[in-house]
Amino acid sequence: MLGVGIIGVSPVRGWAATAHIPALRALPNYEIRALSAHTAESARTAGEVFGVRAVFWDHEQLVSQPDIDVVAVTVRAPLHRELVSAALAAGKAVYCEWPLGRDLDDARAMAALAAERGVRTVVGLQARQAPAVGSVQQLLSDGYVGEVLSTTMVGLSVAGDVVGRPNAYMLDEANGANVLTIAFGHSVDLLNHVLGEFADVSAVKDLRRPLITIEETGEQIVKTAPDQIAAIGTLTSGATASVHIREAVAGGTGFLWEINGTDGTLRITADEAQPQIFPLTVAGAQGRNEPAELAVPAALTRRWPALTGLAGAPADNVGRAYAAFAADIDDGTHTVPDFADAVRRHKVIAAIERSAASGERVKV
Numbered sequence: 001m002l003g004v005g006i007i008g009v010s011p012v013r014g015w016a017a018t019a020h021i022p023a024l025r026a027l028p029n030y031e032i033r034a035l036s037a038h039t040a041e042s043a044r045t046a047g048e049v050f051g052v053r054a055v056f057w058d059h060e061q062l063v064s065q066p067d068i069d070v071v072a073v074t075v076r077a078p079l080h081r082e083l084v085s086a087a088l089a090a091g092k093a094v095y096c097e098w099p100l101g102r103d104l105d106d107a108r109a110m111a112a113l114a115a116e117r118g119v120r121t122v123v124g125l126q127a128r129q130a131p132a133v134g135s136v137q138q139l140l141s142d143g144y145v146g147e148v149l150s151t152t153m154v155g156l157s158v159a160g161d162v163v164g165r166p167n168a169y170m171l172d173e174a175n176g177a178n179v180l181t182i183a184f185g186h187s188v189d190l191l192n193h194v195l196g197e198f199a200d201v202s203a204v205k206d207l208r209r210p211l212i213t214i215e216e217t218g219e220q221i222v223k224t225a226p227d228q229i230a231a232i233g234t235l236t237s238g239a240t241a242s243v244h245i246r247e248a249v250a251g252g253t254g255f256l257w258e259i260n261g262t263d264g265t266l267r268i269t270a271d272e273a274q275p276q277i278f279p280l281t282v283a284g285a286q287g288r289n290e291p292a293e294l295a296v297p298a299a300l301t302r303r304w305p306a307l308t309g310l311a312g313a314p315a316d317n318v319g320r321a322y323a324a325f326a327a328d329i330d331d332g333t334h335t336v337p338d339f340a341d342a343v344r345r346h347k348v349i350a351a352i353e354r355s356a357a358s359g360e361r362v363k364v
Contacts (some may be wrong), residue, residue: 002029027326035054072140100346127189150260153241156251161248165215187243197235203356208228304323
């Protein structure tokens with residue numbers, strides 16, 4: 001039984017309550033043993049709501065608890081480095097939400113500390129755990145599309161020009177939590193996980209709607225984070241890859257990812273460019289046929305029976321990541337993305353930023 005302490009639990013909203021707590025409660029080999037929040041009152045209320053006795057408003061107290069094996073960090077990205085570093089220094093395994101840090105330097109520092117301390121880590125790129133992704137990997141391995149020639153991905157995040165107050169911090173590019181790091185980051189992680197890394201990339205990063213309305217008050221805030229990210233590059237396999245993730249539009253395609261090969265095509269779709277949250281549908285066609293939906297094998301959808309009740313919910317892939325992490329600990333394997341994987345993804349984001357700033361194609 002792995003004891004978990006969660007840093008960043010709100011009693012009324014947030015990713016911990018939406019995903020981590022339901023996922024952990026569904027798994028028999030985990031127990032939530034402590035919670036922390038930013039105030040004493042919020043911590044006590046969260047403890048009452050979620051039935052957890054040990055509550056803290058000082059993260060140092062939580063990470064020092066001897067019955068905590070895994071610390072889950074579910075706060076805003078600008079705070080990740082401080083909290084993750086404290087947990088690693090205490091010798092705890094860490095599950096940190098994505099993005100790992102505000103930038104590549106943050107990510108490298110945390111990955112280096114984890115390696116130095118010799119502790120296991122997980123980064124919240126849980127879309128990799130989706131059964132549909134495993135199905136795509138199997139199809140590619142079986143030669144469904146032949147040799148992969150190219151891949152195209154287009155996605156939408158945050159339709160419209162209104163944002164809720166809790167997410168207003170994402171409007172500031174300096175906070176490192178925006179369409180580039182989150183919607184683009186999660187989406188391109190799938191592309192690279194399945195098809196391989198970028199060798200080089202040419203990118204455009206634009207801000208087309210600089211004024212955003214706060215939903216609760218009607219106040220307009222100046223946005224500095226980009227809302228249009230477009231990149232084209234070559235994968236190490238030689239395949240051409242293009243990605244355009246955008247936000248603040250009236251509608252359009254939520255998420256479409258095509259993998260085109262010499263013998264066929266795979267088409268992966270979802271309602272939004274958040275493949276870690278929204279269920280993915282896989283369709284395929286060989287030759288000149290029109291794509292038709294392909295069933296995901298039951299061996300993938302039913303891999304973790306304890307999570308059956310979470311199917312289609314935001315907690316589903318998080319639960320699969322936790323389940324796979326426990327198996328990794330038992331088996332000495334590495335099947336969930338860790339901090340080293342997070343550094344690789346932050347490198348892609350840094351390359352996008354360099355290319356967009358210089359107007360030149362850059363090595364990744």
